[in-house]
Amino acid sequence: MSTFHGLEMAKRALAAQQAALYTTGHNIANANTEGYSRQRVNLETLPSYPASSRNRPQIPGQLGQGVQVASVERIRDSFLDAQYRMENSKNGYWESMAHGMNRMESLFNEPSETGLSSTLDKFWQSLQDLAVHPDDEAVRSVVMQRGKTVSDTFNDLIGRMNRLQEDIEVQIDRELTNVNTILKDIDRLNQEIKSMEQIGSTPNDLYDKRDQLIDQLSKYVDIKVKHVDSGGNSAAGTSGLVQIELMQSNGQSLTIIEPGEAPAQFTYNGTIQINGQGTDLPSSSGSLKALVDLHSGDDSISISIETIVTTLGNMANRFNDVLNNIDNLDNNFSVIDEIRNTYKGLIADIGAVTQEANRMAENTSVLKSHVDTQRMSVSSVSLDEEMTNMIKFQHAYSAAARSMTAMDELLDRIINNMGVVGR
Amino acid sequence: MGNYMEQLATGKKINRPSDDPFGTVKAMNYRSQLAEVDQYKRNINEVHHKMDNIDAALDETTKVLHRIRELAVYASNDTHDSEERSYIKKEVEQLREQLVKIANTNVNGEYIFNANDPTSKLIENGNYPSETDVSGTEIVISKGIKINTNVNAGAVFGTDTFERIDNFIQSLEPDDNQAAISASIEDIDHILKKVLNERADLGARMNRIDLIENRLGETEVLTTKMMAENENIDYEKVITQFMTQESVHRAALAASSRLIQPTLLDFLR
Numbered sequence: 229m230s231t232f233h234g235l236e237m238a239k240r241a242l243a244a245q246q247a248a249l250y251t252t253g254h255n256i257a258n259a260n261t262e263g264y265s266r267q268r269v270n271l272e273t274l275p276s277y278p279a280s281s282r283n284r285p286q287i288p289g290q291l292g293q294g295v296q297v298a299s300v301e302r303i304r305d306s307f308l309d310a311q312y313r314m315e316n317s318k319n320g321y322w323e324s325m326a327h328g329m330n331r332m333e334s335l336f337n338e339p340s341e342t343g344l345s346s347t348l349d350k351f352w353q354s355l356q357d358l359a360v361h362p363d364d365e366a367v368r369s370v371v372m373q374r375g376k377t378v379s380d381t382f383n384d385l386i387g388r389m390n391r392l393q394e395d396i397e398v399q400i401d402r403e404l405t406n407v408n409t410i411l412k413d414i415d416r417l418n419q420e421i422k423s424m425e426q427i428g429s430t431p432n433d434l435y436d437k438r439d440q441l442i443d444q445l446s447k448y449v450d451i452k453v454k455h456v457d458s459g460g461n462s463a464a465g466t467s468g469l470v471q472i473e474l475m476q477s478n479g480q481s482l483t484i485i486e487p488g489e490a491p492a493q494f495t496y497n498g499t500i501q502i503n504g505q506g507t508d509l510p511s512s513s514g515s516l517k518a519l520v521d522l523h524s525g526d527d528s529i530s531i532s533i534e535t536i537v538t539t540l541g542n543m544a545n546r547f548n549d550v551l552n553n554i555d556n557l558d559n560n561f562s563v564i565d566e567i568r569n570t571y572k573g574l575i576a577d578i579g580a581v582t583q584e585a586n587r588m589a590e591n592t593s594v595l596k597s598h599v600d601t602q603r604m605s606v607s608s609v610s611l612d613e614e615m616t617n618m619i620k621f622q623h624a625y626s627a628a629a630r631s632m633t634a635m636d637e638l639l640d641r642i643i644n645n646m647g648v649v650g651r
Numbered sequence: 652m653g654n655y656m657e658q659l660a661t662g663k664k665i666n667r668p669s670d671d672p673f674g675t676v677k678a679m680n681y682r683s684q685l686a687e688v689d690q691y692k693r694n695i696n697e698v699h700h701k702m703d704n705i706d707a708a709l710d711e712t713t714k715v716l717h718r719i720r721e722l723a724v725y726a727s728n729d730t731h732d733s734e735e736r737s738y739i740k741k742e743v744e745q746l747r748e749q750l751v752k753i754a755n756t757n758v759n760g761e762y763i764f765n766a767n768d769p770t771s772k773l774i775e776n777g778n779y780p781s782e783t784d785v786s787g788t789e790i791v792i793s794k795g796i797k798i799n800t801n802v803n804a805g806a807v808f809g810t811d812t813f814e815r816i817d818n819f820i821q822s823l824e825p826d827d828n829q830a831a832i833s834a835s836i837e838d839i840d841h842i843l844k845k846v847l848n849e850r851a852d853l854g855a856r857m858n859r860i861d862l863i864e865n866r867l868g869e870t871e872v873l874t875t876k877m878m879a880e881n882e883n884i885d886y887e888k889v890i891t892q893f894m895t896q897e898s899v900h901r902a903a904l905a906a907s908s909r910l911i912q913p914t915l916l917d918f919l920r
Contacts, residue, residue, distance in 0.1 A: 329669070330667075330669070333668050333669055339675055339679055339682065345683065346686075352687075356693075356694060357690075357693070359790070360790050361697075363770055364760075572676050572680065573676075575672075576673065578668055578669075578672075579667075579668025579671070580673075582668065583668075585669075611916065612914060615915045619919075
């Protein structure tokens with residue numbers, strides 16, 4: 229036992245409580261930081277003296293050696309993280325879908341007095357007049373005029389749908405750029421974390437950043453996250469490196485982040501491609517899939533602009549037949565009826581899909597915020613708790629300082645006041 | 652709350668297809684149906700107009716034929732001399748011209764008795780229609796219901812009719828031909844019966860059209876009612892819901908404000 233054993237022990241106590249105070253201060257400072265998970269200092273006792281050995285001193289009992297900081301750990305529930313990412317992916321899909329469908333149905337402007345349905349009705353009325361007065365030039369010119377109005381309405385609708393399609397392509401490009409940036413960032417973080425972990429540190433703040441990026445990624449595509457050990461001299465309790473896989477609709481998974489390899493590149497030219505190979509995203513997850521479905525997908529649960537434009541085009545062609553063949557009245561009436569029914573069916577389909585998308589968007593949003601609340605109740609900073617901890621560590625620090633004063637007086641007595649008999 | 656505000660502002664439950672997809676299709680159907688009913692009413696007006704004119708013309712025809720018959724009865728009196736018979740003959744010739752004019756009646760640019768070709772006269776250059784020429788234009792006055800708007804002009808103004816009248820005119824020649832004149836009376840009766848037939852047929856058709864017109868009126872009222880029920884909001888209900896939602900909103904805000912405030916910091920020194 230050294231003379232300065234007590235001083236050393238008090239010194240260690242001061243350092244440990246200081247570290248705990250610093251961590252508490254870090255937590256309080258980051259109380260409002262997005263994606264931050266609170267950190268906790270794990271204190272543990274040093275191994276007692278003496279250790280078991282042949283030449284140990286024969287003192288009664290074992291003396292403790294004080295406290296040390298074992299680790300600074302991040303409070304995070306990875307199960308809740310996985311749940312959140314799943315809900316986020318679904319919510320991303322339905323919100324994108326609802327947004328796109330709402331825009332689409334507003335372009336049709338039904339039910340109203342000015343939509344395509346009313347225009348067709350007016351044309352039908354003029355055809356009836358022609359049936360009553362087949363030789364009246366005035367009636368004939370009314371028919372041609374109204375027919376032109378219907379054609380114009382068709383062209384207008386198809387034009388707007390095409391423009392909407394182009395808008396969606398722009399959106400897809402933008403989202404893919406985001407995805408590629410996020411993948412590069414995650415890869416970079418992986419490398420930084422690797423170099424930190426291999427020397428034995430636990431880079432908690434880097435973990436937070438990486439988790440945040442993965443959360444953002446999950447909104448765009450449905451992903452599965454695996455953790456891989458860094459190797460080297462990594463301490464226990466490190467998160468390791470992240471490997472991200474993309475789920476595809478055929479059940480197979482595609483690795484988009486592999487530690488040590490370059491991250492995957494997303495591109496678009498008609499279909500989503502990863503590293504140049506076309507891929508089929510699973511249904512109802514990720515906002516990218518929603519945009520692709522809206523553009524030209526043929527999923528049974530959605531309606532794509534491609535389908536709508538094709539249907540409208542067919543209707544317009546049949547209408548042109550009517551216009552070119554005005555006097556074939558019986559046939560014309562049945563063709564007009566057919567066109568009206570097809571159109572009503574189309575509107576009903578669009579309305580139903582939009583209603584469903586709105587409902588699901590709200591639904592998944594509720595679920596997502598539920599999981600998020602649970603996540604935050606585990607990981608976010610509670611100022612009350614940190615205040616209490618701060619008081620704890622503050623008192624401990626003061627007490628440790630006091631014990632150091634006591635040791636100091638002991639030594640003072642020994643050094644300055646012993647062996648001065650008679651002096 | 653925003654949803655209720657929109658409903659109050661537009662007065663309609665269905666502002667876009669996704670509010671109620673099936674309701675939207677119903678709304679479009681009701682509108683189409685109303686447009687159809689409107690058109691059918693227009694058609695029926697046209698038909699009424701035409702058939703009224705035909706009826707009036709046939710009425711005039713009947714009067715003319717009655718007059719000819721009167722003259723025939725008068726002429727069959729043996730006591731008249733050839734001079735009186737020549738006066739009768741002149742009048743009958745005039746009445747014959749009148750019949751031709753009636754046959755060529757033109758209403759609104761259409762020769763109403765010429766079913767095959769309304770742009771040209773029925774009787775022109777001495778050409779009379781035959782009795783078997785019965786095709787007429789059919790006009791749709793309700794879904795799947797077509798009505799023939801013409802009469803068989805060939806029966807009334809055909810070769811047969813004018814032959815008989817011409818026979819009568821000839822029988823008024825200076826030579827007294829009592830047998831021929833008596834035969835003519837029967838001839839004219841024959842023609843009158845044909846005219847009566849056509850008028851009866853026309854009358855029956857007009858009754859039918861009246862019934863259909865009534866039914867269309869009822870359909871219009873019903874469809875308008877159903878369209879309103881489908882789309883329009885019940886103002887009292889929506890306003891009540893809106894105010895309830897507003898109170899809930901206020902209560903939530905008040906509760907939040909009480910939850911947010913106190914922290915431990917307030918209680919430490």
